[in-house]
Each structure stands twice: as structure tokens, then as C-alpha cells.
Amino acid sequence: MVITQASSSPGTGWSAVANLQTAVNNARSSAKPLQLLPGxxxxxxxxxxxxxGGGNxxxxxxxxxxxxxxxxxxxPYLLDVNNVPDVVIRGINFDGNNQAITSSxxxxxxxxxxSSTTDFILSECSVTNSPVAGIYAASNARGRIADNRISNCDTGIFSIDCTVYIEDNxxxxxxxxxxxxxxxSLGGNGSLVSGNTINWVNNAAGGTxxxxxxxxxYRAGNVKVSANNIFNTKFSAIRLNAATNSHVVNNYCWNLQEAAIFIEAPGAGENLSGCIVSGNNIDTAGLGITVANSGLYGDGLADRCLVSNNIVNNITNNAIPYPDGSKPFTTGRGITVETNTIVTNNVITSTAGAAIGLGVNDAAKDIMASGNLINNCPMGIAYSANGSASSILVNSNIVRGYRNITNVSDPNYPISGAIVSYSFNGTLFQRDTNGGSPNTDYGNATQTSSGALTVGMNRANP
Structure with a gap:
């Protein structure tokens, strides 16, 4: 079926049917595709x-x-596909016209x-001017959202309890x-988010x-986030909360106000395990890559993670606007992990804080930094020497261009050293002291153990 507008009433009349709903119903009842002519x-x-439409x-x-x-x-919506399989929509510009969406x-x-909305395809469309999500998938729908352009919406694409392939939008x-x-709830999902370009994301609703x-x-496991280009976000380029066995690979992230890639277990019972963060290119952010929470203080546990083969550059101290009006600063760290995680074969350049942070006070257990190349960072690899820390291994890294400071009164001392212990005072991550002397810098130490730390075979040049 082919439809067009009545020439006597552009935008409101139709040549053969009363309205677009009727055209859709007729096309489905006759089991024919529906083509819309320009207009x-x-x-x-x-x-x-x-x-x-005969259920077709x-x-x-x-x-x-x-x-x-x-x-x-x-x-309530512009278009709703509800328990109909094999729906294909292609090449149409959908304009919400900033009208109120009345769904709760x-x-x-x-x-x-x-659950009967299976194998849907939305492709080559434009979705604009929506005060809610531009595209929303829910209640076990399954399908593909690809090659679309989405702008001026509250959220671009929102999928809950669905397996979706979100590609090249x-x-x-x-x-x-x-x-x-x-x-x-926590569980496997298997969605794919790949090849999308995302630019300018605000946090109008506030939050932290x-x-x-x-x-x-969030809570969706076995999700692969790959080969996306993400620019200009008020918080993170990629944020995984309690998303077990997920992959964050080969993404390019630029100009992020907070952590570029944030992997966390946000609350008790919302754990995250088995995440791979690899091959990502991060440039200009308040933090690079963070794997956070160790099951302490009401948080969940993020563990069994691998952070490898990433390029992290130009990490600065940025002010983050919080709902209470405060603007705490990020701490400019390149990569920070806490529990049962390997940090290996990363290239980290030009950070405001530590290039690599191993542990946060008592959240430091079974972590390793190996084979990383660090250049022009004031503090190379910082580890927690807290009495509760355990099993920290640092080996075969190169640290070049760090601050080599031996006077604890130097204002730059708190962010200095090649391989040194540090701690978090509630606001800042700072190098520890040894009374009135600097703590030990293990940058060029032969194989040595001290407390939880085993270190050796590294090369450090200030």
C-alpha cells in the first residue's frame, strides 16, 4: 500500500484513508507493506x-x-508496537514536536x-524532540535498533528487560x-551496544x-559495549553498574567531565564480576577508568576484572556539579581498581593525579599492575599501604617523567613519586609520609616485599 497527503490539506489529510492509524491497520489487514510518500x-x-490489523x-x-x-x-506515545513480531520500520523521521508524553x-x-515483539527492526529513521526517551524497549521485546539518528530527547534509547542490538546510531x-x-534484577541479558556515536549528554535531572x-x-549482564565514539558527557562515557560478565572494548571517549569508563557495584547485593575493559582510547576526562567498590560500607563487590591495552591521556581535575550545589573535583587518576583486578599493558600519559591507583585505603585486595607504560604523570603507580590491604603486585612497568620529590613540605609532594603508597582523606588521594620524611619510592627497586606490596623489575626515570 502507498499513501500520500491530500493536496488540499497538507499535513492533516490523506488521499485514501482518514488517518495514519487507519492506513497502518489496512496495510496489516491486507498483509502488505506500507510506503509513505514524501511529506x-x-x-x-x-x-x-x-x-x-488482523494481528499481522x-x-x-x-x-x-x-x-x-x-x-x-x-x-502516551507516537508509535507503540505491542506484542507483534517481525515489525520493520525504515527511513521515517519521527518528530515528537516536544508534546507531552502522558505514559506513567x-x-x-x-x-x-x-515478549511477542520479537525480531523488530528500526533502521534509518530519525527520532527527535521528545521530552522522554526517543526509543523505548520493554517487557522482553527483542530486536535491532540500527543506523538511526536521535536528537533533542531526554534519553536517546532506553531498553529495560530486553535483548536489543543497538548499532551504528x-x-x-x-x-x-x-x-x-x-x-x-541481576541476570544475563546479552545485548550489544556497538558502533554508535554519542555527542553532548547533559545531566538535567541532577544526580551523582x-x-x-x-x-x-544497570544490572544487565553479558552486555558488550564496543567500538562506540562518545564525546562531551557531563559524567561518564560508559558506566556499568552491577553488570556482570560484560565487555567494554575498543571505544573512543573524549571530553568527559567525570570518569570516562566507570565500572562499579553500587549497593549491597548489586555486585559486578568478570568485566573486561580493553582496547579503549580515552582522551580528556576527569578520571580515566575506575573499577570501584569492594563490598565495604554498604557497597556491592566489583571483582574478577581485567583492565588491559587501553590508551589513557589528558586526565584533569574537573568540577562536577552535584544536586546540592556543590562542585567537588575529580582527582585526575588514570586507572584505579580495588579488588581482584589486573591492570596490564596500558599506556597512560598526562594525568593530574596518579597514573594508576591500586586500592583505596582498606579496599585493596588481590590487585596487580604489570607491563604498563606511564609517561609525564606526576605520580606513577600509587598503592594502598593500609593495614587491611593484601596481595598487591607491581612489576615490569615503565614510569617516565614523574615528580621526584624528597621534601614532604614541597606543595607538590602529595602528588609525586614513581611507585609509592598513598591514601584517600575523604577529598584527595595523596602520597603518604614517613614522619617528616618521604615514604619509600620503589620505582627502581629489585624484587621487594613490604606489607601487602610485592614489587620489582620496574623502570623509573623522573
Whole structure:
């Protein structure tokens, strides 16, 4: 079926049917694809469900860039696919027109929901001007969202309790988050977030990291986040909360206000295990890569992680706007880990703080830094010497261009040294002292053990 606008009433009339909903129903009932000819189609909500159109699938398409379907007024959504399999939508510009979306809870301008919504495809479309998520998948829908352009929405793509393949989309100018993959409870998910470009993500809703992220994965395990380009976010480029057995690989991240890649177990019972962070290129951020929380103080446990083969550059102390109006600064560390994690074969250059931090006070157990190349960082590898720390191994690293300071009164002493112990005072990570003397720098030590630390075969040149 082919439809066009009535020439006597551009944007409101139709040549053969009363409205776009009727056209969709007729196409489904006759089991034919629906082609929209060029034009602007002003419409209210469109529903594709098992009770309409003979229960048949829908294929709706247009020549890319020639058709805009615009929401005419407040509605629960612009398009909802509910428990209908094999729906294909291609080449259409969906414009929310900044109209109020009246659905309760998490809402979306374009929605795919229900366990019978299998193998849906949304491709080559544009989704714009939505006060809620541009695209929303929920309730065990499964499908592919690819090659779309999404802008001026609250969140670009929000998936909860779905397995989705989110690939090669361009997202920009988003109020709170770029792409969210969530599950209601901890468990395997298997979604793929790959090849997307995300630019300018704000944190209009405030928060201390819930918003302002390029990609946010929460409780969804076995998710692969790969080959994305993420720029200009108010918090993280990629944030994984309690997302076990996930991969964050080969992404490019630039100009992030907080941690570029943040891996954490945010609360008791929300653990994260088996995450691989590898091959990422990070440039300009408040922190580089952080693997946080050791099951202490009401947090979950993040462990069995590998941080390898990443390039981290230009990490600075940035002010982060918090909801209470305060603006605490990041601490400029390149890579920081706490428990049962390996940091290996990374290249770290130009940090404001430590290039690598091993442990945070008593959160320091079974961690290793090996084969890393560190250049022009004031503090090379800093480790926790807390009495509760255990099993920290530092070997075969090169540290070049660090601050070699032996006077604890020097204002630069707190951020100095090649391989030294440090601690967190609640605000800053600072090099420890030995009374009125500097603590031991193990930058060029032969194999040595001291407390929890075993160190050796490193090379340090100030």
C-alpha cells in the first residue's frame, strides 16, 4: 500500500484513508507493506498490537529523509508496537514536536514492548524532540535498533528487560543519558551496544552519576559495549553498574567531565564480576577508568576484572556539579581498581593525579599492575599501604617523567613519586609520609616485599 497527503490539506489529510492509524491497520489487514510518500504527516498516537490489523506484522517505510511523522498533541506515545513480531520500520523521521508524553513511569516516543515483539527492526529513521526517551524497549521485546539518528530527547534509547542490538546510531543533544540497557534484577541479558556515536549528554535531572552518561548499563549482564565514539558527557562515557560478565572494548571517549569508563557495584547485593575493559582510547576526562567498590560500607563487590591495552591521556581535575550545589573535583587518576583486578599493558600519559591507583585505603585486595607504560604523570603507580590491604603486585612497568620529590613540605609532594603508597582523606588521594620524611619510592627497586606490596623489575626515570 502507498499513501500520500491530500493536496488540499497538507499535513492533516490523506488521499485514501482518514488517518495514519487507519492506513497502518489496512496495510496489516491486507498483509502488505506500507510506503509513505514524501511529506509531513501530522498524527496522534499510532498503535500496532495483536488486536488490530488482523494481528499481522507491519512493514512501514519511506525514502530516507523524505517523510516526517509528527505528533500533533499530548499522547502516551507516537508509535507503540505491542506484542507483534517481525515489525520493520525504515527511513521515517519521527518528530515528537516536544508534546507531552502522558505514559506513567519510564516512557518513550517510539515503543517496542511485550515478549511477542520479537525480531523488530528500526533502521534509518530519525527520532527527535521528545521530552522522554526517543526509543523505548520493554517487557522482553527483542530486536535491532540500527543506523538511526536521535536528537533533542531526554534519553536517546532506553531498553529495560530486553535483548536489543543497538548499532551504528548517531545520538546528540540529550538531556540525561544516551543509551541505557537495564534489567529489573541481576541476570544475563546479552545485548550489544556497538558502533554508535554519542555527542553532548547533559545531566538535567541532577544526580551523582545516574544521569549524564553516554552509555549506562544497570544490572544487565553479558552486555558488550564496543567500538562506540562518545564525546562531551557531563559524567561518564560508559558506566556499568552491577553488570556482570560484560565487555567494554575498543571505544573512543573524549571530553568527559567525570570518569570516562566507570565500572562499579553500587549497593549491597548489586555486585559486578568478570568485566573486561580493553582496547579503549580515552582522551580528556576527569578520571580515566575506575573499577570501584569492594563490598565495604554498604557497597556491592566489583571483582574478577581485567583492565588491559587501553590508551589513557589528558586526565584533569574537573568540577562536577552535584544536586546540592556543590562542585567537588575529580582527582585526575588514570586507572584505579580495588579488588581482584589486573591492570596490564596500558599506556597512560598526562594525568593530574596518579597514573594508576591500586586500592583505596582498606579496599585493596588481590590487585596487580604489570607491563604498563606511564609517561609525564606526576605520580606513577600509587598503592594502598593500609593495614587491611593484601596481595598487591607491581612489576615490569615503565614510569617516565614523574615528580621526584624528597621534601614532604614541597606543595607538590602529595602528588609525586614513581611507585609509592598513598591514601584517600575523604577529598584527595595523596602520597603518604614517613614522619617528616618521604615514604619509600620503589620505582627502581629489585624484587621487594613490604606489607601487602610485592614489587620489582620496574623502570623509573623522573
Amino acid at each position: 509531513l504527516y501530522l498524527t496522534s498516537q499510532i498503535l500496532v498490537d495483536a488486536a488490530s 506484522r507491519l512493514e512501514m517505510f519511506a525514502e530516507q529523509g523524505t517523510v516526517t511523522v509528527r505528533l500533533s498533541g499530548a499522547a 513511569g519510564i516512557a518513550g516516543l517510539i515503543r517496542f514492548e511485550g 548517531g545520538l546528540s543533544t540529550l538531556n540525561n543519558n544516551g543509551i541505557c540497557v537495564w534489567t529489573s 552519576g545516574q544521569y549524564g552518561n553516554g552509555i549506562l548499563v
